[in-house]
Amino acid sequence: MKVFKLFINTFFISIIFSSICFAAPDVKITSPQEGTLVYPGEEITVTIEAVDGFQIREGDLGPFAQPEQNITSLPVTVKYIIPIKAVGTTKVTAIATDITGRYGVDEVILKVEQTATLQSLKVSPDDQIWYQTDWNGNIDDSSIYIGVSGVYSDGITRNLKNDPNTAFTSSNPEIILIDSKGKVTPHKIGDAKITVSNSGLSVDIPVVFEKPRGIRPSETIPPTTSIDIQPLANSAGWYNQDLTITLTAQDNEEGAGIQEVDWRFAGKAKGDYVNGDSAVVTYDLEGVKNFSYWSRDKEGNEDDNKIELRLDKTPPDITSTINLQPNSSGWNNTDVTVSFTATDKLSGIKSVTQPVTVAAEGANQTVTGEAIDIADNKSTASVTLNIDKTPPKLSITATPNILWSPNNKMVDVTIKGEATDNFSGIDSLTFKVSDEYGRCQPAITGFGSTIKLEASREGNDKDGRTYAISVTAKDRTGNESTTSAIVIVPHDQRKK
Numbered sequence: 001m002k003v004f005k006l007f008i009n010t011f012f013i014s015i016i017f018s019s020i021c022f023a024a025p026d027v028k029i030t031s032p033q034e035g036t037l038v039y040p041g042e043e044i045t046v047t048i049e050a051v052d053g054f055q056i057r058e059g060d061l062g063p064f065a066q067p068e069q070n071i072t073s074l075p076v077t078v079k080y081i082i083p084i085k086a087v088g089t090t091k092v093t094a095i096a097t098d099i100t101g102r103y104g105v106d107e108v109i110l111k112v113e114q115t116a117t118l119q120s121l122k123v124s125p126d127d128q129i130w131y132q133t134d135w136n137g138n139i140d141d142s143s144i145y146i147g148v149s150g151v152y153s154d155g156i157t158r159n160l161k162n163d164p165n166t167a168f169t170s171s172n173p174e175i176i177l178i179d180s181k182g183k184v185t186p187h188k189i190g191d192a193k194i195t196v197s198n199s200g201l202s203v204d205i206p207v208v209f210e211k212p213r214g215i216r217p218s219e220t221i222p223p224t225t226s227i228d229i230q231p232l233a234n235s236a237g238w239y240n241q242d243l244t245i246t247l248t249a250q251d252n253e254e255g256a257g258i259q260e261v262d263w264r265f266a267g268k269a270k271g272d273y274v275n276g277d278s279a280v281v282t283y284d285l286e287g288v289k290n291f292s293y294w295s296r297d298k299e300g301n302e303d304d305n306k307i308e309l310r311l312d313k314t315p316p317d318i319t320s321t322i323n324l325q326p327n328s329s330g331w332n333n334t335d336v337t338v339s340f341t342a343t344d345k346l347s348g349i350k351s352v353t354q355p356v357t358v359a360a361e362g363a364n365q366t367v368t369g370e371a372i373d374i375a376d377n378k379s380t381a382s383v384t385l386n387i388d389k390t391p392p393k394l395s396i397t398a399t400p401n402i403l404w405s406p407n408n409k410m411v412d413v414t415i416k417g418e419a420t421d422n423f424s425g426i427d428s429l430t431f432k433v434s435d436e437y438g439r440c441q442p443a444i445t446g447f448g449s450t451i452k453l454e455a456s457r458e459g460n461d462k463d464g465r466t467y468a469i470s471v472t473a474k475d476r477t478g479n480e481s482t483t484s485a486i487v488i489v490p491h492d493q494r495k496k
Helices: 003-008 010-020
Strands: 027-031 043-050 056-062 076-081 089-098 103-112 118-124 129-132 147-152 157-159 167-170 176-178 183-186 193-198 201-210 224-230 243-250 258-265 272-275 278-283 287-297 305-311 317-322 336-343 349-352 356-358 362-373 378-387 393-399 410-420 426-435 450-454 465-475 480-489
Touching (some): 043 056, 043 089, 118 193, 147 193, 224 305, 243 258, 258 278, 272 278, 317 362, 336 349, 336 378, 393 465, 393 480, 410 426, 410 480, 426 450
Parallel strands (some): 027 103, 129 201
Antiparallel strands (some): 027 043, 118 147, 147 157, 193 201, 224 243, 243 278, 258 272, 258 287, 287 305, 349 362, 362 378, 426 465, 465 480
């Protein structure tokens, strides 16, 4: 078996070359010389010699030695047929191993003169150069290679890719570039074509960039709508004034963009909308209600959002009561306790002023209570109190207060005095004359009045006859004070 037949495989040859290309050859092709002119199908003689004492064990000549030979000694002369499909140049390679297993390799490149004429060109791909792009226009393939062959007048199809006469050109190198080996590298999407030419013949290959078909994946993604509510809710989640709601929509990064922003109030079958990516909405519905909002992109995708809003703009109802009602004059003469109660139909009551007991005396004392609902709305209720717990101050005098006339005469007695009240004021004065004997009890109309008292006594009345002149003062609250003045008809005038 000739192991060296494998070197016909170009892959095998490349491996061998990679391991020995930097070493001096141990075998050498001495004939033909590099660049010798040959013709397709021509039989030539190849001479191979050893170099530097190389002791061959086995060798071969390729890629198409005729007849097949197993070279076992050097120097050697063998027949070699130039490949019928050779174009431009052809390579003759000698390869051998010595008795230690070391490889020796040499090659010559011969110039091929084609006797047949080129009739037509064939390229691959033959219809178009096709690139798939993503949805953003990025090209998903970096490069491809153009294959080119020619049909000659002798009926042979030859590979022209490495033919020096083969030229590759791009109509727009900024869009797509091709090198001398037919490697195509795209740069950006655009209109371009590749031209392959040889010996006056040319073939154009259009370049096609194709976007994905169907619905762009990003266009099935709904937009997102953010919401900003001003002013902010309190710690209990309630608002107490009309709200300004700002809706802002954003499509995904590769989306088609926002078409409109929509919203709907609770209880409404149909919503409202604005074209664009933002909207400002005034919200004034009291109570606990849902507010729906969404946005629609230009592909018709929508998101769906709902928020519960708690709005209470109405202050609570507060009432006040007192434990003791005032008299008809509007006065109380004891401590008064004021209590407050409150109700709220929406958010409910958070706090109300506790009962207040008023002990201080005075007129027009205002007691105010406050109710706060959970939305922080406030109401107040006030009670005005008049409290007078102190009886009036009284003084009374009777002049003269001793009657010396034992002759039963009626004597003028002047009644003087004063009644004062610091708070509610004097409502009434009641005077009374109490005669010890019960015979003389004149009416007194007020301070400054003069009454007549009988200046007499009974003979057996040793301590004298006593008149008690009293006055009772009542203020507007009903407090009373009573005081008296005494007038005496003495028994003995000498006891003065």
